[in-house]
Amino acid sequence: MGDFRLPDLGEGLTEGEILQWFVEVGDTVTLNQPIVEVETAKAAVEIPSPFAGVVTAIHHPAGTTVDVGSVIISFTSADAPADDLVPEPAPEQPAPVEQQGALIGEVGPGGRTATLVGYGPRAGTATRRPRVDVPQPSAPAAAPPPETAARVSAAGVGQAAARQAAQVTVLAKPPVRKLAKELGVELAALAGSGRGGVITREDVEAAAGEGAAYASGLPAVLDAGERRIPVKGVRKVMAEAMAQSAFTAPHVTEFLTLDVTPTMELVQRLRAMPDLEGVKVTPLLLVAKALLLAVRRNPEVNSTFTGDEIVVKDQVNLGIAAATPRGLVVPNIKGADRMPLPDLARALQDLTETAKAGKTQPADMQGGTITITNVGVFGIDTGTPIINPGESAILAFGAVRPMPWVVDGQVVPRQVTTLALSFDHRHIDGHLGSQVLADVGRVLADPATALVWS
Amino acid sequence: MAQLTMAKALNEGLRAAMERDPKVLVMGEDVGKLGGVFRVTDGLQKDFGEARVMDTPLAESGIVGTAIGLAIRGYRPVCEIQFDGFVYPAYDQIVSQLAKIHARSKGSVPMPVVIRIPYGGGIGAVEHHSESPEAYFAHTAGLKVVTCSHPADAWAMIQQVVASDDPVIFFEPKRRYWEKAEVDTDAPLPDPASLWQARVVRSGTDATLVAYGPMVRTCLDAAAAAEDEGRSLEVLDLRSLAPLDFATVLASVRRTKRAVVVHEAPRNVGLGAEIAARLSEQLYYEMEAPVLRVTGFDTPYPPSRLEEEYLPDLDRVLHAVDRSLAY
Numbered sequence: 001m002g003d004f005r006l007p008d009l010g011e012g013l014t015e016g017e018i019l020q021w022f023v024e025v026g027d028t029v030t031l032n033q034p035i036v037e038v039e040t041a042k043a044a045v046e047i048p049s050p051f052a053g054v055v056t057a058i059h060h061p062a063g064t065t066v067d068v069g070s071v072i073i074s075f076t077s078a079d080a081p082a083d084d085l086v087p088e089p090a091p092e093q094p095a096p097v098e099q100q101g102a103l104i105g106e107v108g109p110g111g112r113t114a115t116l117v118g119y120g121p122r123a124g125t126a127t128r129r130p131r132v133d134v135p136q137p138s139a140p141a142a143a144p145p146p147e148t149a150a151r152v153s154a155a156g157v158g159q160a161a162a163r164q165a166a167q168v169t170v171l172a173k174p175p176v177r178k179l180a181k182e183l184g185v186e187l188a189a190l191a192g193s194g195r196g197g198v199i200t201r202e203d204v205e206a207a208a209g210e211g212a213a214y215a216s217g218l219p220a221v222l223d224a225g226e227r228r229i230p231v232k233g234v235r236k237v238m239a240e241a242m243a244q245s246a247f248t249a250p251h252v253t254e255f256l257t258l259d260v261t262p263t264m265e266l267v268q269r270l271r272a273m274p275d276l277e278g279v280k281v282t283p284l285l286l287v288a289k290a291l292l293l294a295v296r297r298n299p300e301v302n303s304t305f306t307g308d309e310i311v312v313k314d315q316v317n318l319g320i321a322a323a324t325p326r327g328l329v330v331p332n333i334k335g336a337d338r339m340p341l342p343d344l345a346r347a348l349q350d351l352t353e354t355a356k357a358g359k360t361q362p363a364d365m366q367g368g369t370i371t372i373t374n375v376g377v378f379g380i381d382t383g384t385p386i387i388n389p390g391e392s393a394i395l396a397f398g399a400v401r402p403m404p405w406v407v408d409g410q411v412v413p414r415q416v417t418t419l420a421l422s423f424d425h426r427h428i429d430g431h432l433g434s435q436v437l438a439d440v441g442r443v444l445a446d447p448a449t450a451l452v453w454s
Numbered sequence: 455m456a457q458l459t460m461a462k463a464l465n466e467g468l469r470a471a472m473e474r475d476p477k478v479l480v481m482g483e484d485v486g487k488l489g490g491v492f493r494v495t496d497g498l499q500k501d502f503g504e505a506r507v508m509d510t511p512l513a514e515s516g517i518v519g520t521a522i523g524l525a526i527r528g529y530r531p532v533c534e535i536q537f538d539g540f541v542y543p544a545y546d547q548i549v550s551q552l553a554k555i556h557a558r559s560k561g562s563v564p565m566p567v568v569i570r571i572p573y574g575g576g577i578g579a580v581e582h583h584s585e586s587p588e589a590y591f592a593h594t595a596g597l598k599v600v601t602c603s604h605p606a607d608a609w610a611m612i613q614q615v616v617a618s619d620d621p622v623i624f625f626e627p628k629r630r631y632w633e634k635a636e637v638d639t640d641a642p643l644p645d646p647a648s649l650w651q652a653r654v655v656r657s658g659t660d661a662t663l664v665a666y667g668p669m670v671r672t673c674l675d676a677a678a679a680a681e682d683e684g685r686s687l688e689v690l691d692l693r694s695l696a697p698l699d700f701a702t703v704l705a706s707v708r709r710t711k712r713a714v715v716v717h718e719a720p721r722n723v724g725l726g727a728e729i730a731a732r733l734s735e736q737l738y739y740e741m742e743a744p745v746l747r748v749t750g751f752d753t754p755y756p757p758s759r760l761e762e763e764y765l766p767d768l769d770r771v772l773h774a775v776d777r778s779l780a781y
Contacts, residue, residue: 013488014488104493105459105461105493105632112578113632115492115577116491116492117491117537117577117579117580117583118577118578118579118580118583118758119577119578119579119758120577120578121576121577121578121628121629121630121632122576124671124672124675124767124768125675125767125768126675126678126679126768127679127768128679128683128768128769128772129769131776173742173743173781174738174739174740174741175711175739175740175741175742177739178739
């Protein structure tokens, strides 16, 4: 037995008028036999029967207007007698009829909302199907993503992609690149631990010697217009050391401007000497030598003030302040005072190159006894340097430039520089400090002095 | 407050707009006697008369062209394009005339025309009845394009677009027409500027789902499912596609550092492409993953029995979230 409801005969129809019935109760109808003519707002339509069977009831006579979805005619199976009122399972119905079960705008069987047009929307699921796989982003060096692969039709294009990938030397996403820049880490030097060789945030942090400390998730950029650079590693060490030194040791800085033309000439002559072949001879080397000679004549400056005592060091570990991509580091040359000039030159060169590469080891920076800072390389005349903690003096070497200078009552152009010496006034008095600076100056003004003092 | 479907909310909003201003007209195919295929204009002709609610011939170009003329003479026509896929005959009128007249007249002729378009799939309909053509219009300077996702929003937004002096294409997500929610029809209309603002409809910290229209519901469902997996997803409803409220998108993605854009329209040159481009321009160093898109496919809209494979759903959204978080 089946009920037939008035279907939507066109877009947007809600009702139709039954013009005439082609069948009567008791008639046997075949599938698709026209059974009724209905007039809608758009047209008069003959409706075919979706069932084969015997008509058991006609619910609306001709001339009545019927809402879409109302039952208009009922059938029983063709095999069953017409008066058999025992309900039977409904015959298999074609899909459109199934949609007639609900009024427009209401949810019908199958969870679909009945509509005038279409099967009607179905409420989406709110739960997730089980995952098939956990997707991983493919590194550029690996296979191209599926979308790309699907679009690549020519065989040659894949090879081109592989070639291109081989040229990519650094694989890191933008925030990691930014982090590396801030920490002064050279990405090209790192081996990526991520999938396909991708350099991860952890790789960069490890290279910067930071470890987990940086992973706090503090956004580096909070607002347009300002940058927040985390104070970590070298920067942090520098900040702590400088603050501790400046606020613990009372600093006195003295200046000495002098003619270093003989030293500059000596640099040229030393460069030609076979003993110094292959090493860099720089003015800084001679300043270092001059300071070492001054320390030999005034050993108390090579010391540490502990509060209870003054610890004078037998050996000079000569610190050289160096600007590196990661910030200020002060590695030192151990036993510099016992080195012949070529060894000192070589040590100075190694120290500088190591620092510039950012590879200075912590041991290289420990145990310094006195330091030189070469602010002259920045074109600066002089400064008031802050003593490296644990030491008692620091010498600033300013730029050497041609200046008018009075020699024997005549103004002549000479190579002139300014030296500045900061010392810890807790235990180094003005006399001692001045003597050290004067001694350095004497050697640089006349390098022959070095022969006398050696 | 009443529980209203989105279709009923739009109906109430239109009614309020017509009551407020006698210059407001409604015109379109079957909008009068029938009350619209989706019942959005139900009862309006009965109450406001055939002069204000007009059944038009089946000619979209004529509907919009007539509306332009009416607007020049001071009316505020609200056109209904019965289905998304029917709008193309009117495309010339919309792009060549409607979008241009305000500029062409040096600002002296406003164009307060609203074109309502039920759009998107999910109702099992035939060809031309399930498309998402919003990008065509968002690309055209001189047009504003907005879309609602919630009954309360629909009620307010339809009134705001009628009040706008600029031409607005108003997209209605047809598969959400029957979803009910509380709508306060006595509430004062929000500030006109709010029409162009995106909205955070769910707060989260791990990734931002950027959606509009029919996909907002899908993304909210996805975010709820993700919460069970311990993931906190933020959901944005763009609401205005042109102009785009990019500041809200930027603020959200700056916090979450990951974005997935979801729309039914095909991927190629869609809204997702624009949003991805702007995010990479402005947040290049901050995003932890590329902007991913979950969209319809670059094919004609499929026959209705296949549409559930075509439409972005909860699983496809969450799969993209997995991919984003794996970077």
